Amino acid sequence: MSLDPPADRRRRRTHTAVLDAADLLFTRDGYRATSVDALANEADVALSSIYANFPGGKSDVYAALACRTASEHAEGMREAMTGDTAEDRLLATFDAYVAFHRARPLAFRILGLTDVDDRDSEVVAQARTRIDATLIGITRDLVAAIGSTLPGTEEIVLLAWATVNGVLSLELRRTISRGSADSLIEMARADGARRLKESAHAQR
Numbered sequence: 001m002s003l004d005p006p007a008d009r010r011r012r013r014t015h016t017a018v019l020d021a022a023d024l025l026f027t028r029d030g031y032r033a034t035s036v037d038a039l040a041n042e043a044d045v046a047l048s049s050i051y052a053n054f055p056g057g058k059s060d061v062y063a064a065l066a067c068r069t070a071s072e073h074a075e076g077m078r079e080a081m082t083g084d085t086a087e088d089r090l091l092a093t094f095d096a097y098v099a100f101h102r103a104r105p106l107a108f109r110i111l112g113l114t115d116v117d118d119r120d121s122e123v124v125a126q127a128r129t130r131i132d133a134t135l136i137g138i139t140r141d142l143v144a145a146i147g148s149t150l151p152g153t154e155e156i157v158l159l160a161w162a163t164v165n166g167v168l169s170l171e172l173r174r175t176i177s178r179g180s181a182d183s184l185i186e187m188a189r190a191d192g193a194r195r196l197k198e199s200a201h202a203q204r
Contacts, residue, residue, distance in 0.1 A: 004064075011052070014043070015053045021043035022065045026062070035058075036050055056122075059116045060123045063113065063127035065110060067127050067134075069111060072100075074138050077093055077100075087197065090196055094188075105172055111131055113131070150200055153199065163191075
């Protein structure tokens with residue numbers, strides 16, 4: 001499956017180079033403005049090598065990049081699930097979530113597979129299923145790390161992330177300034193900590 005790096009070392013290098021090129025070009029120029037030829041040139045690989053690794057062409061590259069992005073996101077979030085208290089772990093992962101999406105402006109769009117359709121390639125549908133499972137897995141792991149016995153923990157996590165998603169989307173569209181976005185994100189961060197404290201207090 002073109003979603004996974006091949007076992008063969010040479011093909012794996014090509015696979016990685018194409019995804020690195022796609023990450024750059026899709027972010028800079030957009031999916032539709034990026035041709036397969038441009039991907040091959042940026043990755044410094046033959047056009048035939050792209051189709052050997054991604055039989056569905058550009059849509060398969062997009063799907064594979066989305067899965068890689070989801071995996072990197074999950075890895076970073078799990079690494080951030082540290083701290084002595086539930087609040088420490090919540091805030092550390094909140095900060096990691098914001099940092100990831102600030103550093104990867106394409107992430108929201110690509111994780112949603114916004115530029116491709118399941119009809120483009122069967123690999124797109126497979127990627128959608130895998131990404132959903134990855135993101136659900138992050139949520140479950142974080143809820144467990146914070147304390148699954150606390151009432152409303154999952155809702156606290158999802159509300160915090162949804163708020164960040166909305167704020168960063170407005171920032172990316174330049175509807176609000178970076179400063180306004182920072183203020184709103186800080187409010188969401190404080191709100192998550194407050195809700196967690198109230199949940200822990202209610203359990204006593």
